Amino acid sequence: MQKFSIKSKMTNVIIIHGTEGSPDGNWFPWLKAELEKLGCQVFVPKFPTPEGQNLDNWLKLFEKYKKYLDGNTILVGHSLGPAFLLSVLEKLNRPVKAAFFVSGFLRLPNNLEVNKTFTDRQFNWDKIRHNCKKFYVLHADNDPHIPLEKSKELAQNLGTDIVLIKGGGHLNKESGYIKFDLLLEKIKNEL
Secondary structure, three states: OOOOOOOOOOEEEEOOOOOOOEEEEOOOOHHHHHHOOOOOOOEEOOOOOOOOOOOHHHHHHHHHHHHHHOOOEEEEEHHHHHHHHHHHHHOOOOOEEEEEEEOOOOOOOOHHHHHHHHHHHOOOHHHHHHHHHHHHHEEOOOOOOOOOOHHHHHHHHHHOOOOEOOOOOOOOHOOOOOHHHHHHHHHHHOO
């Protein structure tokens, strides 16, 4: 009798940078390489920033990645990335597997003009929660750019808890994050 093995569908991971970010910044190249070793297909789009940075331009650029959004997709956003991903999740017709929001926020006091189209609006939280099976919000207790309260507000709207990281700063290269082992372990739990 012949044995059949059913190969599960490949997990797509899409990593979204923030304001003045790039696919080559922070822990993004490291995370991409680690996830590819695990058999994931990983995309790290380059969005216009700060020139041309607005929600419409980012959504237009993201159009070519929409075909990778399905029940096996994991989304990862850093800084402004989570606010952008909220807009993506609002528009989906089927849920993704998980979303990881790192150092994210909704609205900030004295918000940069380039962030306003992403954050100065009402989000459809019911639709967002319906379109993602599991949310993770990771934030440091000493982020110099995003107050912890902003991440708490985000987590509350998503119906999840914050994974609080001691002394992590903005969880970016400037804070020593060119690798992010905790994030990788949490993503592995969703694969």
